[in-house]
Structure formats: C-alpha cells, structure tokens
Amino acid sequence: MNSIKLYNPGPINVSDDTYQAMSNAMIGHRGSDFVNLYSDIHPKLQKLFGTTSPVYLSTSSAWGVMEASVRNLSSKKVLNCCNGAFSDKWLDVSKRCGLEAESLSSEWGSPIDPNELDEKLSTGHFDLVTLVHNETSTGVMNPLKEISQVVAKYDDISLVVDTVSSFSVVPINTDELGIDVVLTGSQKALALPPGLALFTVSEKALKKAESTPNRGYYFDFLEFHKNWEKMMTPSTPCISLIYGLQHQLNKIFDEGLDARFQRHEELNKMVHDWVSKNGFNHFAPEGYRSKSLTCVANNREIDVAAWIKRMRDKHSLIINGGYGKIKGTTFRISNMGDESVDSINQMLEAITDTLS
Ligand SMILES: Cc1ncc(COP(=O)(O)O)c(C=O)c1O
Incomplete structure (x- = not known):
C-alpha cells in the first residue's frame, strides 16, 4: 500500500494488515463495543508499560500528554532534562503553560548525568522532572534506571518519561523504576499512523494531580482516570487507530x-x-x-x-x-x-x- x-x-511504515484492521466498522464510544475493545488491549498495554497502573488513551499526538504532564503535576517548579530537540522543547512548553521551569542541560549527543540531576534536586526547588528517554533528534538513549533511582530519593518529586521512540523497542519497567508518568505515541515503534498517545500515571501522581490547579479539561489526568474506570475515554477517541493498536498488540505478543x-x-x-x-x-x-x-x-x-x-x-x-x-x-x-x-x-x- x-x-x-x-x-x-x-x-x-504501517503494514497493510494494520491498515486492514483499522478499517473495521465504526462503533460507538459509550457502549459495550468500545468497552470490550479497551478491555481487550488494556492488559497487553500494562505489560508493555511494565505497570499495574491504568493505561490511558489520548486522542492527540505525544505532545498533548507531554504538556498535560507538566500541567497536572507541577505547582512549584519543573526541572526539564534537556539534551536534544524534543527535551529542549519540553522546557519551552513548561514555560508556555505558565509554570516555573529550569533546564538541566547536556550537550546534544551527550546523555543526562544522574549526578548533576541529584545536585539540582537536592536544592529543594523542584516538584517535577521531565526526561526524554530516547532523544530521537540525536539518537541518545538516556540512562533511565540511574535517573529514576536519583528521582526516587525525593518523595515529593515526580518523574515523567517520554518513551516516544523507545517504547516496545526496549523494556520499560515503569513500576520497578518507580516512574510516575510514562508516555508514548502511536507513530513510532508501534507502527501505527499518528494521532494516538498512550500513557500511564502512578497512584501517587494521580493524587498529586488532585491538588494541582488549572489542569484544564481535555488533558486532565483525573478525567482520564474517571473514564478509565468504565473502560472509556473522556472524549470521542480515534477508534480506527485503537483497532490498529489492537492488531499491533496481538502481533507483538504473538512474536x-x-x-x-x-x-x-x-x-x-x-x-x-x-x-x-x-x-x-x-x-x-x-x-x-x-x-x-x-x-x-x-x-x-x-x-x-x-x-x-x-x-x-x-x-x-x-x-x-x-x-x-x-x-x-x-x-x-x-x-x-x-x-x-x-x-x-x-x-x-x-x-x-x-x-x-
Ligand atoms: C522523543 C520524542 N518526543 C516527542 C515527540 C513528539 O511527538 P508528537 O509529534 O507525536 O507529538 C517526538 C516526535 O518525533 C519524539 O521523537
């Protein structure tokens, strides 16, 4: 094709069989057909995310959830780890959301240094860290385990990790590493067309969101959770892409x-x-x-x-x-x-x- x-x-590249799966007949998103679809893919997604927490589906590209993460989880100051185009832009996005934000920068082509991160966090200025696991612009994969171990030392600081270009390529052990939000997008290794973002939020982070003001509506984590409890999404989702996701997940677990x-x-x-x-x-x-x-x-x-x-x-x-x-x-x-x-x-x- x-x-x-x-x-x-x-x-x-999107395989022909995936396009075929996406052409399944349309269903309503407030009925049992959608609940069955979401219920079928959810355990597989939890396995891929390495979590027992909910996995939410956002009809947006990854940036929607990247922006949502800072809006839902910071009321003090964000520390954006910056070492490439996407992580640099996250700093700009935090500021555009009206948040206090600062960067921990490494040169493009170099990884984020966990010791430097520890030093920054020990100042007590921050309540959220953002990290791009795999900087697609530079081909650098940051040391996720070491970085999450540093953030885990600080009880009040949440860690958000963009796995847009590493998800389903290498294991992502969200729970084991104690990561609060892991997000990805459909158009990278999942080999789907763009338009669907997937993410998981820890119970602790969801609690934090409750007391964060100005979360808006479309990307409010609590709206995602309330609807997830019924195996639904806050607004009309990209159902065709979710059919494609179901097909890709079956292929992934067959392999x-x-x-x-x-x-x-x-x-x-x-x-x-x-x-x-x-x-x-x-x-x-x-x-x-x-x-x-x-x-x-x-x-x-x-x-x-x-x-x-x-x-x-x-x-x-x-x-x-x-x-x-x-x-x-x-x-x-x-x-x-x-x-x-x-x-x-x-x-x-x-x-x-x-x-x-
Ligand atoms: C690492 C990373 N983060 C975020 C994005 C942004 O994703 P989107 O354009 O789907 O919002 C990309 C896109 O290439 C990316 O590679």
Missing part, C-alpha cells in the same frame, strides 16, 4: 516481547555495521546509543538532501536528513516497528547504491 518506504524515525526486543537489537546492529563499513561516525557515544534509530555524524560531508532525493527517486524509500540544529551534519535511520532482516537489508542496499 505504501508508495514510499519510510526509514526516518517516525512516522514509520513475544523478548523476541521483539532481540529483533530490534539485531536490526539496529545491522545499521551500526553499515555505519562503520561506510566510514561514518556515530553522533551518540558508545553505551548511550538508541536501539530504535541510528543518528549518524556526516563526517564524510556528503550532500544529505541530494542523497535522500536519489534514494527516493530510484528506490522509493527515504531516511531522515537530521533534525533541528544538526540537520545536514547528521542523518538518521530508523529500525523500528515491523521491519525484518530482509527489509533492513534492502534498505541498506538502496542507501548504499545511491550514496555516491
């Missing part, structure tokens, strides 16, 4: 979580091998490299835009030419979703063929 294959890090994580690891390694074989460097340091995408430093100084045009024209596929301030000096290749050894091999052959 797709005419151009997408190897940019999201939106990614098995360990096998899925292993497959992503293997496909990611194929891209890494291509990087070294073709004389490129990684933008992210060893030990902190994403498993879902590879951000490649353009040390050969090739014309990335012209290269992508060639691969699009000749092979009907694209990678991404870098994001934000590192556009052109980096490029990014995704290995998320339903990809296989064969499809990644074909993509690597096509991008090699058009490289020179």
Whole structure:
C-alpha cells in the first residue's frame, strides 16, 4: 500500500494488515463495543508499560500528554532534562503553560548525568522532572534506571518519561523504576499512523494531580482516570487507530516481547555495521546509543538532501536528513516497528547504491 518506504524515525511504515484492521466498522464510544475493545488491549498495554497502573488513551499526538504532564503535576517548579530537540522543547512548553521551569542541560549527543540531576534536586526547588528517554533528534538513549533511582530519593518529586521512540523497542519497567508518568505515541515503534498517545500515571501522581490547579479539561489526568474506570475515554477517541493498536498488540505478543526486543537489537546492529563499513561516525557515544534509530555524524560531508532525493527517486524509500540544529551534519535511520532482516537489508542496499 505504501508508495514510499519510510526509514526516518517516525512516522514509520504501517503494514497493510494494520491498515486492514483499522478499517473495521465504526462503533460507538459509550457502549459495550468500545468497552470490550479497551478491555481487550488494556492488559497487553500494562505489560508493555511494565505497570499495574491504568493505561490511558489520548486522542492527540505525544505532545498533548507531554504538556498535560507538566500541567497536572507541577505547582512549584519543573526541572526539564534537556539534551536534544524534543527535551529542549519540553522546557519551552513548561514555560508556555505558565509554570516555573529550569533546564538541566547536556550537550546534544551527550546523555543526562544522574549526578548533576541529584545536585539540582537536592536544592529543594523542584516538584517535577521531565526526561526524554530516547532523544530521537540525536539518537541518545538516556540512562533511565540511574535517573529514576536519583528521582526516587525525593518523595515529593515526580518523574515523567517520554518513551516516544523507545517504547516496545526496549523494556520499560515503569513500576520497578518507580516512574510516575510514562508516555508514548502511536507513530513510532508501534507502527501505527499518528494521532494516538498512550500513557500511564502512578497512584501517587494521580493524587498529586488532585491538588494541582488549572489542569484544564481535555488533558486532565483525573478525567482520564474517571473514564478509565468504565473502560472509556473522556472524549470521542480515534477508534480506527485503537483497532490498529489492537492488531499491533496481538502481533507483538504473538512474536513475544523478548523476541521483539532481540529483533530490534539485531536490526539496529545491522545499521551500526553499515555505519562503520561506510566510514561514518556515530553522533551518540558508545553505551548511550538508541536501539530504535541510528543518528549518524556526516563526517564524510556528503550532500544529505541530494542523497535522500536519489534514494527516493530510484528506490522509493527515504531516511531522515537530521533534525533541528544538526540537520545536514547528521542523518538518521530508523529500525523500528515491523521491519525484518530482509527489509533492513534492502534498505541498506538502496542507501548504499545511491550514496555516491
Ligand atoms: C522523543 C520524542 N518526543 C516527542 C515527540 C513528539 O511527538 P508528537 O509529534 O507525536 O507529538 C517526538 C516526535 O518525533 C519524539 O521523537
């Protein structure tokens, strides 16, 4: 069905069988058909999120829930961990919501330092930390376990983690790590079209939301929870996408979580091998490299835009030419979703063929 294959890090390729599942007949969202649909997917989502807390469905892109998290959980000051385009923007979003906010910054391409985080939090100024687990712009995967261990030392500080481009690629153990909010979006590794965000909120954070003013309506965590108790959503959800999600979840659990994580690891390694074989460097340091995408430093100084045009024209596929301030000096290749050894091999052959 797709005419151009997408190897940019999201939106990614959606399989024909998923489009088919999304064309199921429409149902009402206030009746038993929707309750049955949500009830069917919910335990699978809890497993993927590594939680026994509710998993909510938001008809929005991920930014909706990213904004909601700061609005629902901060009445003192937000500490936004910033080391790439998405995490930097979260600081701006916190401020635009009228909140006090400060950044803990690392250079683009470097991970967040848990010791520096500890130092900041020990000032007593903050009640919320935001972290982008996998910075899609730089290909850096932040040390989630170490960071959550630091935040866990502070009883009154909540931790919100964006797993937009790592969810279902690597295990996310929300409860074990004591994370308050984990959120993701449909258009990355879940291999669905954009428009659905998924998130979980701890009981402690939900309690905190009760006393936070100005939560609004559309993204009020308490509205999500009240409706979740009936296996419904606050407003009319994107039902077709949820059908697609049901289908993808069945595929994910048929494959098995360990096998899925292993497959992503293997496909990611194929891209890494291509990087070294073709004389490129990684933008992210060893030990902190994403498993879902590879951000490649353009040390050969090739014309990335012209290269992508060639691969699009000749092979009907694209990678991404870098994001934000590192556009052109980096490029990014995704290995998320339903990809296989064969499809990644074909993509690597096509991008090699058009490289020179
Ligand atoms: C890590 C990360 N966070 C947040 C977003 C924003 O997601 P959306 O555009 O779906 O709101 C993206 C999008 O690429 C992302 O990669």
